[in-house]
Amino acid sequence: MEAEGRVPGPPLPPPSLGSGGEAEADPDPPAGSPGAARGPLLAAAAEVLALDDEEDDLEVFSKDTSLAEVNSFSPSMPISPSSMINQYKFEDEPELRDLFITVDDPESHITAIETFITYRVVTKTSRGEFDSSEYEVRRRYQDFLWLKSKLEAAHPTLIIPPLPEKFIMKGMVERFSEEFIETRRKALHKFLNRIADHPTLTFNEDFKIFLTAQAWELSSHKKQGPSLLSRMGQTVRAVASSVRGGVKNRPETFTEMNDYMETFSQKINVLDKIAHRIYKEEREYFNEMKEYGPIHTLWSASEEDIADSLKGVASCIDKCCKATEKRMAGLSENLLPILHEYVLYSEILMGVLKRRDQIQGELDSKVDALANKKPEKDLFSEEIGKLEDKVECANNALKADWDRWKQNMQCDMRSTFTNVAENNLRYYEEVKHFLIAMLFFSLIISVKSMGCL
């Protein structure tokens, strides 16, 4: 399970830093020179450099940031199967995958009645069941909703991946803002790929139609399904039976699952809030920092001897500002979406557990009914047999999918939080380098040039 999907970069040659090459600066003043009299501060600064593992730092500082985007679902990446393998980190043997899907190119459609967005869904496959090896269709959010509900109906105790929500209540994100569309696009892309990776769902007929049918074909297919009324009827029955039972005969495994999900759901929601709060604080910090640098530039206008130093400080602060912006972006591109998905997943899983209970409930109520009508035992036994099969199937499907989900969750959490840590490491490394460069080029060296040393 170690394929984390991250492409390791080729070892980079030590670059020259934009500010003229740290290697050239001589941090330690020659012994016995008047520079030694500047004593404690220079020593502290020299210590700061000496303790560093220079090469490591240089590499991090100059690392091509586009490599970091390998993990994001950027549509600008070339769509070839081999590059797609690296685009996400589903640990199901990537080399064996035979279905590749991308969601990109949001487009706005304006009709007399409404305005909506469609996304391009491109499928490349080597599977025999598909007539062609490549498909390109356009789908709107409604179509994704339809697909999800079909999958839920066909596989009530399988864990169907989460869809992005219809609206986002928090934050001032407008319905058709670029940010909103891009977030949604990435989530839809993940949704389809998770289905493709699922051992059962990947072969679902509606899924295939979703990927391959032209717009008019899809609409007519949609109309063929069970009517709205009958679907509503199913829901009503399901709710009714959930009230009745399925809990008292619930196997231990599923009680454990339920307990787990309750706690998990709680914790993931809190984590989601914490992560958003961190993002907000980082944004406020960034806003204040933006004002901080220019003050030094303003000050330098009144000064003579220290004007260059102050300008150096201003420029360093501005660079640190940009590093902060990058750190924020890392958070919003990675941690926030993942935590949000697992918030949705926790709701989905509670739903799946309920549906399993309902199926069990149907069996239990029939068994209870039988107990009161002994003479007509034969009539019921066949029905009960079918229900028993149904329960067993549902339980096994859920168990298997649960294990799979847990492993994926662990993998996702591990890589997401590791990414968060790396994001922060990158930030501190960058800022440290800017500060060191400023220290030696704007502050200490200028003093040297003043002839004070």
Place this chain on the structure above:
Amino acid sequence: MESAEAEPSDSRPEEDGAAPRSGLPPPEQPVATMEDCLAKKMEITVSEAEKRTGRNAMNMQETYTAYLIETRAVESQSEGQCAPVDSLWRRYSEFELLRNYLSVTYPHIVVPPLPEKRADFVWHKLSADNMDPDFVERRRIGLENFLLRVASHPVLCQDKIFYSFLTQEGGWKEMVNETGFQLKADSRLKALNATFRVKNPDKRFTELKHYSDELQSVISHLLRVRARVADRLYGVYKVHGNYGRVFSEWSAIEKEMGDGLQSAGHHMDVYAASIDDILEEEEHYADQLKEYLFYAEALRAVCRKHELMQYDLEMAAQDLTSKKQQCEELATGTVRTFSLKGMTSKLFGQETPEQREAKIKVLEEQIQEGEEQLKSKNLEGRDFVKSAWADIERFKEQKNHDLKEALISYAVMQISMCKKGIQVWTNAKECFSKM
């Protein structure tokens, strides 16, 4: 270089003392060279602060803080010989009295400022209360800094009142008041008047005044934004502390992920806690900037004194000119300008020749006096400009040196903050990768 009479090695730049410029001082004022500065002959510290209660002038009970000043002579050839430490207690108001005395007595000197009376530019964590221990501690350091600045100033360190402030506990206040310095102080109103009406101030002082205004404005702005930045940074770090608790609770339901989560949570707690020390150190940087914020006021005071003297001079010259004119008019009998006297004499009859003679005599005496006064005022003014400008040059060098050192130590501190961050997140990353 000096022998081993080095100051205690806390790396504050103020201890070095700035090199005095060799501008020619007025002959009455003794000037010490670097080696003779009091700071080199005597160790001065403000080592403690203590809360006291007492009765004030209106016999009401009050609480105040007293500071312990310790001094010790530095013997130049001492080998293991330690001079005894003298000490006395002073409160902030006495420091204020000392500074007022110095400002009035040496108007051509940029007198070092005192640390702020009330906590200003605070961010939310610090309290603005004068009794708050953090504030008192920072003030103690500021007062020590003030004394060292004065002790290393070539002119100020020679002052007897300053020396007594350091060494004589009782009767010092009376001694200061006996100097009658309050009488010499220029009224605020007079100074303001001069500022608006002076015609030919030395251009350098006008520029200096603009500079001090700009310096004050930009440093205030900087300190305000810095306080807000500190506030936000505090928020970022502290929110991470929430991870610790949630990770711990989550780890309880996980089997393989549990350990990784739990230990990562611990590192997040460490991260959140680390901001307290960092911001504590940052306050020291803010204090260094604040000193120069207050120095701007001292600069302006010197400029105001110049304007006052120049205005005085201009008024005296004007007065002299008008008296000469009067004299001439009386002597020749011509009236060139309208005067009430002229009118009344026309209406009520001319004066007798004897009266006129008397008046001319008086005027001639006044003109004589006036010319002498003008000469000495001119001399005073020139001397003032010369010695003030010498101290201003000294100040400029000190300021450039100090500000640069402050920026350097700020950068070093920020670098150390980055290193701590790298440490914590490296540890956290390891824990996460083991989940």
